[in-house]
Amino acid sequence: MPKRLDVRGEVCLSVSGFRELNRRRAAAGLALFANPRNAAAGSLRQLDSTITAARPLQFFAYGVGDASSLAIGTQTELLAMLAATGFQIIPHSRVCLDLAAVIAHFHFLADSRHELPFEIDGMVLKVNDLAQQKRLGAKARSPRWAVAAKFAAAQAVTRLIGVDFQVGRTGAVTPVGRLEPVKVGGVTVSRATLHNEDEIRRKDLRLGDMVLIQRAGEVIPEIIKPVVKKRQGNETAIKLPTKCPACAMPLVRKAGEVVRAVRRCENPHCAAQRLQALGHFCGKAGLDIKGLGQKVVEQLVQNALVNDIPDIYRLQPQQLAALAGWGEKSAKNVIAAIAAAKHPKLARLLAALGIRHVGEVHAQLLAQHFPSLTHLQQAGEEDFLKIDGLGPAVASSLVTFFSSAATSKMLIALRDLGLRISPDDDRGQDRPLHGQVFLFTGTLSHFSRDEAKARIKELGGQVATTISRKVTHLVCGQKPGAKLAKAQEMAIIILEEADLRTILAS
Ligand SMILES: [Zn+2]
Known part of the structure; x- marks a missing residue:
């Protein structure tokens, strides 16, 4: 080379x-x-x-x-x-x-x-x-x-026969077009996304319209436009829902959303949202519990075995084995997968809980700055805003989530069921003092030992209480003890207080 x-x-x-x-x-x-x-x-x-x-x-x-x-x-x-x-x-x-x-x-x-x-x-x-x-x-x-x-784009023309409104995990209601089945780019398509209601209005789509659809490898294809010259006059306007299709609560439409023109169901007990939230918790973006895909979660909810997240950890093998399409073996496997999901890392659990606006990246950031769920429950908006990369929408959503009685009740239930956060070895890997272990001896004059320790931890370093091979730096204040001689023997880096201040300041 x-x-x-x-x-x-x-x-x-x-x-x-x-x-x-x-x-x-x-x-x-x-x-x-x-x-x-x-x-x-x-x-x-x-x-x-x-x-x-x-x-x-x-x-x-x-x-x-x-x-x-x-x-x-x-x-x-x-x-x-x-x-x-x-x-x-x-x-x-x-x-x-x-x-x-x-x-x-x-x-x-x-x-x-x-x-x-x-x-x-x-x-x-x-x-x-x-x-x-x-x-x-x-x-x-x-x-x-x-x-x-x-290549030519994969497009086709077919009839729009209906519009379904689906309720997502955060309550957002999205329109999905039902189509007369048609082949596009090698697959038969019967549903296409309409993104949001502004799209319906902007494209002036009507029920019964012949529509041009395009498939570009997305989960579902999209409707590009109605073929206006094929209209027969019997097409009808698409009715937008004012009530949640799942729980019938009035939908709320707010300005300033990240996604424009979204109607939301704000009912915290909405069955559709709960189903999506449970699926999210068990799914790949959540704790990734093998065998508990969205379809299975739906089955468990329909059979009244699962109503909320803690219920997942209450499942018994015989309950699963009795369900249609299940056997003893598959029940056992899923119970084992659930047991294996009792020790998630903090970031994983935070992403799994499906807190609004908190995706995987935010969950990582939070886990880097807060050692435990308890710390997160005690934090205020200003604590979240101190974190680089967390904006006001996320901060307020976190406070709303962690201060709610339902959240505390759920977290207590999860703890009682044996859920424990596993220590995250990757935590703080990208922080400046990651992998460095500091030990103190003697008295510091410019700041207290606790302040220095807190700052070191904040920068990803660790603080030891006794001398060992793991220690990388000895911070030497006035009147150092026996640790100094030991450290010199072990060729550990010796820092004076001024050196430490330089490190912490930079
Ligand atoms: Zn609803």
Whole structure:
């Protein structure tokens, strides 16, 4: 390998990664991304790299800046070298010997692209010989040795036969269009998202309309527009609900939401919300309890076995085994998975509880700053606002959640059922004093030992009470004790109070 290599490629979000990301965003009450491409681009544009890091991005290498120092002569060899070096490369590239082969491969990819784990909108043709690439050179903005060939978008026209209004975990009500089944891009589609009611109005959609739908690898396709010239005059306006379709409580529409134009059911006892919340708790964004997917959770709720989160930990194997479609073995497995979910890390549990606006990233931040649930229950809005990355909406939502009687009751029940937070070894990994252990001897003059200790812990360091191999720094005040000689013997770094102040200040 040369000393320096400039590897080029594409950052990409797989369809499953995209769904997962949107599920997490929905759980946190955030606006959803329209497609994986936007989501990937948006992820890279983040100023806060921890947000980027939390997104399931992939990188596919396809080239290098300057290949002249490499002992290779073709694009194919370049890809092989990148793969051998450990980069992911797109596995679908082919060497085509003539244009007919190129066209055949184009059709092959166009037909099979929906089976790929990521979305593609076309392919890039490249001259394989690097010497020829060099001779061909580049125009102002693009090389002459590479050209993109795009597929046609997967669209279809069908009839909108109804609109369902679904209640999400945070009470947001979203419209979903029911369609006459139609094939789009290789799959039969009978439902399409309408995003929100403003979309319905903006597109002037009516029941009975023929609509143009487009599928771009999303969970459900979207309705682009009505085909107005196909209207027969018997189309009717879409009625927007004023009451929750699940619990019949009046819906509230507030301005200034992250998601615009959202009607919400604010009934804390709404059955639909509770079902979604339970599914979220057991699901991948929550404690990831194997065997307790949304469908199973629905079955448990319908059979009155589970009503709230603590009920999950009260399930007995014989209750499950008696349900339709269950056996002793599957019941046992799920009970074991539930028992295994009794020791979550704090961040996991916080994300699982489904506190409004609190997604995985916020949960991580909170776990880094608060050692326990008790600390979170005692914190006020100002304590949350001190954390870089937590805004007022999150802070107020946290206070509302932790100060509610229902929350305390639930947390007490969970504790009584054996739920314990497991210590998080990763905690504070990115903080400046992570992995460093401080020990004190002698008297400090500028601040108290407790203040110094608190500050060290805040920066991710640890404080020891006795000398051991684990100690990395001895802070030496006035009139040091026997620890000093011991530390010198063990070659531990010795700090004076002024050194410590410098470290803590920087
Ligand atoms: Zn409701």
